[in-house]
Amino acid sequence: MSALLEIEDLRTHFFTTAGVVKAVNGISYDVQKGETVAIVGESGCGKSVSALSVLGLIPNPPGRIVGGAIRFLGDDLIKLDDLQIRNIRGRQIGMIFQEPMTSLNPVLTIGLQLTETMEHHLGMDRADAEKKAVEYLRLVGISEPERRIRQYPHHLSGGMRQRVMIAMALCCEPKLIIADEPTTALDVTIQAQILELMKNLTKRMGVALIIITHNLGVVARYADRVNVMYAGKIIERGLAADIYREPRHPYTLGLLSSVPRLDQPRQKRLDPIDGQPPDLTRLGAGCSFLPRCKFAVDKCASEIPPLETVGNGHLSACWEKENLEMVKG
């Protein structure tokens, strides 16, 4: 079975006066139908850019996709013209943004924003679209949807707005939803609700989901597979459970030991990763994690480690991937 989305050696660079920022520098991953894939990494590692590239929403100038392919149901999205990609956006691939407070148009009612999408993509008339909008709002757990569709975004709280965004992303029954840090702006209890909701709905409707996040808790609980990104590259990939149990990249290892875990002793000190992520305009010849790595060997400075398999569907881009010992407290 071919993958729903297949990204191959995608390179998205930003051409700025300070130099070429290689935000996404040759990443490949795939998403199967109905699967939840997480892309994890710290701020500025290129995870959002890789998602925006899929929908062709990279601001140009200064950004440009300089190489690679993004195959969605067999079509290369990079090669599509403006009209064709617009028919994919919203219709086939939905997107949920980070900021529910500002992702809705303040001067249009909730109902209008929902129906507009359906009228546009599905050719529904206003009355039908409105009925469906009410249905979807109920589906995402918004009380009194008949009244809500007459309200404006400022009448709703952040969590409610994110629910509306989810309804908007789902209402055209896309095959894939990209959620770019969907819960970062929400408080913790609401985060869990929203993630639970997204997971349930996508499972029920058979929609594949890409969750972009820097929150490893989110990954552990909701993702089937995980791609860990660092400095514009994917450095580890595998099933969420495998990556948790047995990280095979020093960066992932560092990430895991820098967050509190229930399966660790309570008194254990958290161990942050020292240093800063590298400047994406000046990447050296070797591994970009080298300056912060505790496991570095000579080879790391001269050659970029390829993403190679270490086990059942588990890949890592590290020369020392076989020799990492989980440093337990």
Add this chain to the structure above:
Amino acid sequence: MASPSDLAVSEMDFDTVPERSWVDKIKDTARKKPLGAVSACAVLVMILLAAFANVITFYDPVQNAFDSMHVAPSVTHWFGTDQFGRDIFTRIVFGARTALFVGFSASILGSTAGLILGVGSAYFGGRFDLIFQRFMDIFISFPLIIMALSVVSIFGTGTQNVIFAITIPLIPRCARVVRSSALSIREIPYVDAARALGFAHVRIISRHMIPNVMAPYLIMLTSFLGQAILLEASLSYLGLGVQEPTAAWGLMLQGGAEEYAESAPWIPVFPGLAITAAVFAFNLFGDAVRDTLDPRLRSE
């Protein structure tokens, strides 16, 4: 003293606050902005005068009457008559029609064109925006009247051309203001969200950006009204605007000011007063609209 239960406000209360009637809202606004209310009334009176010009007046605004030239203001001729025996009150009322027609058409056309161009420029950004804004700079560098004069000298006089001539220099002024607020809206995620939903540029601009810049647009529109009326009067005064025998304030002033300022001062004085009052009223009205729509400029 209020008990805790009085102070507790549930979500329900917010939802069920009754909508106040529009009469109350108007009363409220008038109390807060007395000048604005007065100017709004003046504007309204002017619009009514212009609309019902033939009902209000008893004389023909264009027909010469050589048996009653230079009649001083009296009961029969409230503002007197001009050098052709036409009733000045009648001509001022009909002149309001010309002034308002030209003023409203030019400012609506000018600011709407500016709105579309400004939002478009901000939305597409980049090189397009850069080049487009330099064009606007060139247009803006000419004073209103010079620009209008040059347009009239190319296309000729007449009401339509006057509207055109006033519209052109107003466009870049509105485009620039609208662009600056559209630029900040461009950066708010919902515009990207709209793109992610697959909407076309035209739809995003018209449905998602333009409604969000209505405040600066309306402010510019109302502030243009006074300017456009003044500009029309100036052009007519210079003989490049509306042509005789159409009643226009600038034209009446021109005919009267040169020859009759001393012998029959009512001929130039009343049209002059009309122009002053109209521009004053529209400017005050524009200020009131700005203060209401733009919270940052509220002077409290």
